[in-house]
Amino acid sequence: MNSKQASIAALAYELWHRRGCPHDSPEVDWHAAEQQLSALEASIDGSEIASFPASDPPASHGADNPPSNAGAKWKVARTA
Secondary structure, X not given: OOHHHHHHHHHHHHHHHHXXXXXXXXXXXXXXXXXXXXXXXXXXXXXXXXXXXXXXXXXXXXXXXXXXXXXXXXXXXXXX
């Protein structure tokens, strides 16, 4: 089973549960899952994919300094 079929199967299972787990017509949920995933794929125009990884700058450019009491914490940790 490829990843697309696995996605369809997982969604179909969820839809089947939402319908109360009926014993008839599993193809209804399978087709509904195919339609929902196809619509989702069609809505992605590629611009979202092209923006990864995010191009936002980091929140801080300052140095990554340890806290002022780091030495004391390490000393206690070594004795524990």
